[in-house]
Amino acid sequence: MHLPEDPESSPQINIVPMIDVIFVVLTFFILSSLFLTRSEGLPVTLPQAVTSENQLRQHLLTLTLTNAGDLQLGNETATLASLPDQIQAQRVGNRPILLIIRADADVPHGQVVTVMDRLRTVPNIELAIATEGISPAFQPSN
Template structure:
């Protein structure tokens, strides 16, 4: 028995537009998710370069001095005269004499390289008054020849 097909055969078409939409959605997901993997403790500042810069332990508290002179602790603005009190409240009271000594909290100062040197010293002076904390300065390694900033 023979079947006669009078309908014209339509050519097969692969529609790639939905596939492109799915690929862009996946790409957008990965781009957005990687933004949350970066360390974002302070505001974006241009750190000064230092060839002797060494990686330290994770900062307990990050104090940022922006290029416009604003001071913030972990992205929360704070006035210079309130800095010691605010940081001491976050660090807590140091252990009493004779008790087991806990490790010191590391306070890291991130200062924009364009900021006035006097303001950096004023912030460091306030932070040195915090009992039970050590002070560090954030810098970055200089770019090697051929590296781009």
């Protein structure tokens, strides 16, 4: 007796679920990269400098000066009188602190100097001023 052969279907790979998984992973990485930006404090327009460089240190603090005259040390509001105490409260051991001053471009120079003068009373502190780098194509000519 001869039995008829069953028509076997050829194996197929369904890639639709794989594409769904790839899109989910891609969405995860896009959303997580949005949260990787560092919060530096209040939004200010930094002045530009050709010699601008990144400061990579373990123990650094950021002081933001807005054009309205507000001070913010890290994520806390601050006053000129309370700055030394707030900095000492965030000190870890005896390591030097690099304090980056993020002053808006419209802040008067005298106000920045007043803040820097007050900060120089804090022992074992280094000061830096935050700027935005200028593209080599846009460097001012002398």
